[in-house]
Amino acid sequence: QSALTQPASVSGSPGQSITISCTGTSGDVGGYNFVSWYQQHPGKAPKLMIYDVSNRPSGVSPRFSGSKSGNTASLTISGLQAEDEADYYCSSYTSSSTPVGFGGGTKLTVL
């Protein structure tokens, strides 16, 4: 069972905005600005979309943004497009013995 909790699924129509949450504790998400988000299309390797809570790697669309409030981090996708349909995973520092934890993943469906 993942230490980080994500909704199993979210959906939205093209052009809309959606937000995917990632809830942890004060010992992980809430305690550090170490949250990243990955996009994974079926049969493909994950792709880094956000790191350090809100930073976008070069080449990632500005439609993707990250934020954090308390123990919950969020990934927002604005102007939803069909190509955004994928699984999304959050990741955070979780402990000194397991510095990298992943959420269970959220399946985004573009209606």
Place this chain on the structure above:
Amino acid sequence: EVQLVQSGAEVKKPGESLKISCKGSGYSFSRYWIGWVRQMPGKGLEWMGIIYPGDADTRYSPSFQGQVTISVDNSIITAYLQWNSLKASDTAMYYCARGHYSGNYFYFDYWGQGTLVTVSS
């Protein structure tokens, strides 16, 4: 262009050993961590461990400590993930990824294409 190219799919029997590889190119291999991530069929991502090629500093998730070995050969800019005795439950896709160290945390900016390991009698 940064690339991580993994070895091909493997089909093994329980109890057999296996070593899969991840070859880096397009960047200074010894200066970035290389992590391994497991994805079981239809499931999410699990961090297994990570190695720093510069000094072979290696860290394992408690869930995988003692179950796998991560190593590196800088002369051929390749990282490895190894099992001594495979189990059916090791059936999964395994990804290598280039890691950035931020505080006590790692995030992964480039990923290999994945190596599918199937363990079946």
